Amino acid sequence: MLRPPVEPMLAQARETVPGPGVLPGALAFEAKFDGYRCLMFTPAHPGGPVLLQSRRGSLIERHFPDLVRAANDLPPGLVLDGELVVWHRERFSFETLQRRAAAGGRSVEQLAAAFPAHYIAFDCLQAGGEELLAEPYARRRAVLEELFTGHGLTAPWTLCPMTTDPALAQEWLTSWTDVPGVEGLVIKGLAQRYLPGARGWFKVRRRNTTEAVIGGITGSLRRPQLLILGRYDDDGRLRPVGRTVPLRPDAARQVADHLRPASPDHPWTGARFSSAWGSREALDVTPVVPDLVAEVDADTSIDRGGAWRHPLRFARLRLDTAAADVPRFGQGTTPAAG
Known part of the structure; x- marks a missing residue:
């Protein structure tokens, strides 16, 4: 038995x-x-x-x-x-x-x-x-x-x-x-x-291609390891929606070429980010100027409100897309344009 x-x-x-x-x-x-x-x-x-x-x-x-x-x-x-x-x-x-x-x-x-x-x-x-x-x-x-x-x-x-x-x-x-x-x-x-x-x-x-704003990184500006992603809500606040899996070396170099350090008034200054969904372990995050858009592969596990529970896979930078054009916070895996 x-x-x-x-x-x-x-x-x-x-x-x-x-x-x-x-x-x-x-x-x-x-x-x-x-x-x-x-x-x-x-x-x-x-x-x-x-x-x-x-x-x-x-x-x-x-x-x-x-x-x-x-x-x-x-x-x-x-x-x-x-x-x-x-x-x-x-x-x-x-x-x-x-x-x-x-x-x-x-x-x-x-x-x-x-x-x-x-x-x-x-x-x-x-x-x-x-x-x-x-x-x-x-x-x-x-x-x-x-x-x-x-x-x-x-x-x-x-x-x-x-x-x-x-x-x-x-x-x-x-x-x-x-x-x-x-x-x-x-x-x-x-x-x-x-x-x-x-x-x-x-x-x-099932995974869907979508877009999010790069609001922070782990690692350094020259060698980013993870991307901390966000989307703007209807009040113009940048809200965290998830993080990527570790970047491949070629992807890290691509992102590093465009990263800029954030000013002290970055909306995530002093914020705490957990290492995994539901974890109490904190990541060492460096805020960056939130003007870069990442195209990511995301699965369908989304919390109510629009945050992903599983890490996302970085696909590429969307240098042709402005942060304002990214789907709003809460819109889940709205397919990327283009």
Whole structure:
């Protein structure tokens, strides 16, 4: 019998959808949702606790009492792998999900009533007390589908969409990811075992080309390492929207040729920038004159308001574009012109 903590199997990022032969068996494509990775354990015997485990191994069921109550109707001895999400205002809301995960006391039930959680199941690690880790994904998926059909599961339970048709998967990648909170695809091999902690799957995020203003850098003006990007809001304030991955040497030289040190009245003077989304570690940022426009590749993980949660890839400088022509703060991945 599986007991928490169980390390979830992970995926390694790919730029494009891989072809056949890269994973054991034929390929299966699942929609990738932007939520909290969560393993769910139903009790082996009546009256036992329902447990919800985060990706890092923490038990988080006290934050999601609505899901725990719903899970009491599921079969005993079940372990599911999936994504916790919250649907709010016609979109998946990662921010609301965060509020729920951080809530305590009476606010837990209040938030559960106002913003109910949903669970998107994509794998079954145990059913009826039988551990399935060594079984191929094809069988685990069949067990999961039988769970949904045999028990007539509806909200808050959702069966993660899956296809073995590469053309349909590509269509999902280009159309479904227009919905905030749908990030891309996870690719699995039908013959794959479930390997806790291993990066044995692939993930492909949809990325869009767009533009942002370079407001700061790490490194030096002669050798910039990361670009700290911003967009102007409707009041003319430069608002941070994200940072790039480390620049390639040729890109760093290209940017360095045009950087100018900022004056003390730069809007980001004294501001603190974290090294990663959700991290408390600060970057050593040097503000620069915010008149250079960068074209970047960005994925679809955007906070409400317009900031990217994942690092962006620098594509090129847009010396033909003025900072005033960049999409406004909050406009997400509006495609770049030209």
